[in-house]
Amino acid sequence: xxxxxxxxxxxxxxxxxxxxxxxxxxxxxxxxxxxxxxxxxxxxxxxxxxxxxxxxxxxxxxxxxxxxxxxxxxxxxxxxxxxxxxxxxxxxxxxxxxxxxxxxxxxxxxxxxxxxxxxxxxxxxxxxxxxxxxxxxxxxxxxxxxxxxxxxxxxxxxxxxxxxxxxxxxxxxxxxxxxxxxxxxxxxxxxxxxxxxxxxxxxxxxxxxxxxxxxxxxxxxxxxxxxxxxxxxxxxxxxxxxxxxxxxxxxxxxxxxxxxxxxxxxxxxxxxxxxxxxxxxxxxxxxxxxxxxxxxxxxxxxxxxxxxxxxxxxxxxxxxxxxxxxxxxxxxxxxxxxxxxxxxxxxxxxxxxxxxxxxxxxxxxxxxxxxxxxxxxxxxxxxxxxxxxxxxxxxxxxxxxxxxxxxxxxxxxxxxxxxxxxxxxxxxxxxxxxxxxxxxxxxxxxxxxxxxxxxxxxxxxxxxxxxxxxxxxx
Amino acid sequence: xxxxxxxxxxxxxxxxxxxxxxxxxxxxxxxxxxxxxxxxxxxxxxxxxxxxxxxxxxxxxxxxxxxxxxxxxxxxxxxxxxxxxxxxxxxxxxxxxxxxxxxxxxxxxxxxxxxxxxxxxxxxxxxxxxxxxxxxxxxxxxxxxxxxxxxxxxxxxxxxxxxxxxxxxxxxxxxxxxxxxxxxxxxxxxxxxxxxxxxxxxxxxxxxxxxxxxxxxxxxxxxxxxxxxxxxxxxxxxxxxxxxxxxxxxxxxxxxxxxxxxxxxxxxxxxxxxxxxxxxxxxxxxxxxxxxxxxxxxxxxxxxxxxxxxxxxxxxxxxxxxxxxxxxxxxxxxxxxxxxxxxxxxxxxxxxxxxxxxxxxxxxxxxxxxxxxxxxxxxxxxxxxxxxxxxxxxxxxxxxxxxxxxxxxxxxxxxxxxxxx
Numbered sequence: 001x002x003x004x005x006x007x008x009x010x011x012x013x014x015x016x017x018x019x020x021x022x023x024x025x026x027x028x029x030x031x032x033x034x035x036x037x038x039x040x041x042x043x044x045x046x047x048x049x050x051x052x053x054x055x056x057x058x059x060x061x062x063x064x065x066x067x068x069x070x071x072x073x074x075x076x077x078x079x080x081x082x083x084x085x086x087x088x089x090x091x092x093x094x095x096x097x098x099x100x101x102x103x104x105x106x107x108x109x110x111x112x113x114x115x116x117x118x119x120x121x122x123x124x125x126x127x128x129x130x131x132x133x134x135x136x137x138x139x140x141x142x143x144x145x146x147x148x149x150x151x152x153x154x155x156x157x158x159x160x161x162x163x164x165x166x167x168x169x170x171x172x173x174x175x176x177x178x179x180x181x182x183x184x185x186x187x188x189x190x191x192x193x194x195x196x197x198x199x200x201x202x203x204x205x206x207x208x209x210x211x212x213x214x215x216x217x218x219x220x221x222x223x224x225x226x227x228x229x230x231x232x233x234x235x236x237x238x239x240x241x242x243x244x245x246x247x248x249x250x251x252x253x254x255x256x257x258x259x260x261x262x263x264x265x266x267x268x269x270x271x272x273x274x275x276x277x278x279x280x281x282x283x284x285x286x287x288x289x290x291x292x293x294x295x296x297x298x299x300x301x302x303x304x305x306x307x308x309x310x311x312x313x314x315x316x317x318x319x320x321x322x323x324x325x326x327x328x329x330x331x332x333x334x335x336x337x338x339x340x341x342x343x344x345x346x347x348x349x350x351x352x353x354x355x356x357x358x359x360x361x362x363x364x365x366x367x368x369x370x371x372x373x374x375x376x377x378x379x380x381x382x383x384x385x386x387x388x389x390x391x392x393x394x395x396x397x398x399x400x401x402x403x404x405x406x407x408x409x410x411x412x413x414x415x416x417x418x419x420x421x422x423x424x425x426x427x428x429x430x431x432x433x434x435x436x437x438x439x440x441x442x443x444x445x446x447x448x449x450x451x452x453x454x455x456x457x458x459x460x461x462x463x464x465x466x467x468x469x470x471x472x473x474x
Numbered sequence: 475x476x477x478x479x480x481x482x483x484x485x486x487x488x489x490x491x492x493x494x495x496x497x498x499x500x501x502x503x504x505x506x507x508x509x510x511x512x513x514x515x516x517x518x519x520x521x522x523x524x525x526x527x528x529x530x531x532x533x534x535x536x537x538x539x540x541x542x543x544x545x546x547x548x549x550x551x552x553x554x555x556x557x558x559x560x561x562x563x564x565x566x567x568x569x570x571x572x573x574x575x576x577x578x579x580x581x582x583x584x585x586x587x588x589x590x591x592x593x594x595x596x597x598x599x600x601x602x603x604x605x606x607x608x609x610x611x612x613x614x615x616x617x618x619x620x621x622x623x624x625x626x627x628x629x630x631x632x633x634x635x636x637x638x639x640x641x642x643x644x645x646x647x648x649x650x651x652x653x654x655x656x657x658x659x660x661x662x663x664x665x666x667x668x669x670x671x672x673x674x675x676x677x678x679x680x681x682x683x684x685x686x687x688x689x690x691x692x693x694x695x696x697x698x699x700x701x702x703x704x705x706x707x708x709x710x711x712x713x714x715x716x717x718x719x720x721x722x723x724x725x726x727x728x729x730x731x732x733x734x735x736x737x738x739x740x741x742x743x744x745x746x747x748x749x750x751x752x753x754x755x756x757x758x759x760x761x762x763x764x765x766x767x768x769x770x771x772x773x774x775x776x777x778x779x780x781x782x783x784x785x786x787x788x789x790x791x792x793x794x795x796x797x798x799x800x801x802x803x804x805x806x807x808x809x810x811x812x813x814x815x816x817x818x819x820x821x822x823x824x825x826x827x828x829x830x831x832x833x834x835x836x837x838x839x840x841x842x843x844x845x846x847x848x849x850x851x852x853x854x855x856x857x858x859x860x861x862x863x864x865x866x867x868x869x870x871x872x873x874x875x876x877x878x879x880x881x882x883x884x885x886x887x888x889x890x891x892x893x894x895x
Contacts, residue, residue, distance in 0.1 A: 238511075238512070371527070
């Protein structure tokens with residue numbers, strides 16, 4: 001289905017034939033633009049940014065590149081093409097036809113899922129709104145803005161579902177999505193990690209590596225949904241989410257590359273001397289990994305959850321790569337290992353598989369994020385430096401679920417309160433770490449130039465050279 | 475474009491050998507890939523799979539449709555290797571990689587034999603440059619003779635467009651050939667041979683015909699394993715006697731989807747320099763524009779690299795409607811290419827030939843001829859050679875240079891290339 005760009009809201013859902021819906025969304029559109037103006041990237045209104053815009057949902061149309069002023073970006077509603085005769089792949093309705101409308105009995109749960117997902121999209125734009133002022137290069141500035149406009153489009157994707165399928169409730173939820181503010185104690189975003197600051201570019205890269213990867217897994221699970229419009233929407237969002245993870249993984253990789261280059265050139269490995277050379281020492285990177293990994297772990301929800309079981313059984317939310325898993329896709333009699341605190345110790349216990357679906361998704365995420373950290377380690381290895389980055393144990397520094405009260409070291413050992421307090425400076429970023437990272441931040445705007453603490457990327461965007469003018473200042 | 479009429483190769487095509495030797499294998503760079511699954515989700519035919527370590531492409535399934543290329547956020551997906559068909563990288567091997575293997579020099583490459591008829595035809599076409607000229611020092615090493623009549627490649631026609639006006643007397647076509655997963659590495663200025671099906675009245679197979687490639691090395695569309703040819707439908711011979719060119723008519727009539735038997739590539743001299751700052755002085759008529767289009771397009775795609783170097787083109791045809799690629803050529807920015815179009819049959823205007831324009835731009839042509847970074851390419855009908863040489867002679871004389879000396883300098887430094895027919 002082609003995207004109709006003649007409409008004020010580009011879409012491939014034939015919006016023009018539903019005048020009521022069109023009017024409702026056209027009413028929401030100026031509110032969105034006002035929110036973007038207030039809470040979108042700071043000082044970016046007049047910049048021409050080399051952005052990717054989808055011009056169709058076919059593979060050939062996903063990546064149309066051109067200079068765009070961000071407030072003019074064509075945010076719209078794009079669903080993946082429908083799969084003919086798609087059937088439900090799991091839960092009690094397995095084998096039945098997927099739903100094109102919301103079944104009344106699942107209405108409130110579906111709305112909750114969509115609102116929770118939708119809330120993260122504007123939240124991250126808000127968290128990142130000042131980063132443009134300290135971008136380490138035009139290339140990175142462009143990547144940040146690409147992430148930002150696509151988070152905005154993901155908000156559109158969720159708001160479309162709310163407006164189209166949830167009536168007045170949906171419209172009110174859509175308005176509330178523009179009213180909550182990341183970090184606002186009076187009206188915060190729904191999930192904890194989305195109220196944390198993204199104060200610097202290291203945090204941004206870590207966020208896009210870890211937290212956007214949570215997005216990948218949540219969207220993948222929703223792409224299995226029996227509610228077909230949600231499945232098709234999230235499938236298309238996944239293609240955009242991939243870019244965000246690319247920004248994170250390659251961003252951290254380039255920081256590691258630069259650090260290793262300097263360590264080799266100057267023959268230093270003492271963190272203080274590495275810092276003196278103006279790059280980010282590897283132990284600091286490890287502490288940032290520990291922080292962002294653990295904060296993201298919490299996003300998957302409670303380890304044992306009856307909500308998760310309900311969502312699965314009723315067909316609202318599947319597992320990651322549901323179709324590739326060889327089991328009965330009902331999970332009534334299976335169990336799944338979950339960590340639980342037992343007399344102050346961390347023990348693996350078998351929980352009903354249905355109730356442990358959050359944990360299963362968390363484990364899929366862990367596997368995926370460990371693999372990427374392994375690729376970072378290969379850069380260190382190649383440089384001949386004896387250091388290894390690791391992802392912390394999933395019980396480390398948890399704020400949600402049964403493990404929240406437990407003090408656990410990054411390698412998974414339960415420690416006393418006193419031990420924790422002694423070592424926390426080695427495990428999580430300290431104020432000094434953050435101050436040091438902050439001190440490195442400064443805007444670099446000359447095409448092809450990069451801040452001292454980060455290496456250039458091996459290739460540019462859309463086969464453009466690295467020194468391409470990715471952002472034009474007017 | 476260059477129809478070499480005297481080259482008849484006696485041996486016949488054995489269809490079982492088609493594409494038997496070299497393959498173009500699609501691979502994913504594990505160092506750049508972030509394992510986001512976009513490619514696997516995009517692939518319409520399930521050619522991509524993964525394990526916990528890598529995403530990999532199944533050689534026997536991938537049909538190089540490129541649907542996965544633009545959605546990939548990293549560019550890791552856009553990697554290709556030429557490999558002997560018997561030695562393609564298996565899924566098991568790819569899953570073990572931490573980085574891509576180097577491009578090995580294929581076991582069968584430029585050392586391959588050049589059929590004597592092709593060699594003779596090529597020599598005749600290049601006679602106008604005064605003997606063998608080496609390729610520009612910075613030219614990419616060409617692959618030559620990868621596919622022979624015994625082991626030809628098969629290509630699918632994916633486009634056939636008339637690029638002269640409907641009223642124009644000549645029917646010139648832009649024909650796009652796709653090689654699927656067969657490697658056909660060509661450089662700008664090289665030719666490929668087309669083997670028309672069937673045989674002549676005596677039952678002997680048709681001659682092979684050589685055509686200059688009109689697209690740059692990375693494909694008619696960047697990243698596609700395709701190339702384009704500029705083919706004029708031959709309706710009369712050089713003397714003007716009506717005759718129907720076997721191969722040109724065959725090609726011009728092809729519909730999208732048809733399969734074509736291809737040999738080559740050929741040509742190791744008429745190649746463009748790779749180094750930044752080199753200038754191209756191009757003179758052509760009619761379908762002699764094919765290699766010029768390839769070189770110009772190569773430079774256009776790299777314009778963002780700011781490699782500098784000037785492009786100056788003298789292009790002759792009867793009228794704008796008969797000038798292949800007239801429209802696209804007009805759209806190229808003036809600061810990218812200095813276009814000089816000569817028309818010899820425009821009613822109400824005096825006849826104008828490329829040599830006239832060379833004379834009228836004498837100062838700029840002289841400046842280029844004096845610059846050691848300039849490379850000269852002449853391609854078109856044999857008749858243009860003497861006229862162009864005379865014009866160069868006049869230009870040099872007017873600007874205090876000796877054309878014979880200039881030409882000799884160009885010749886020995888691999889900067890003077892002529893292909894006429």
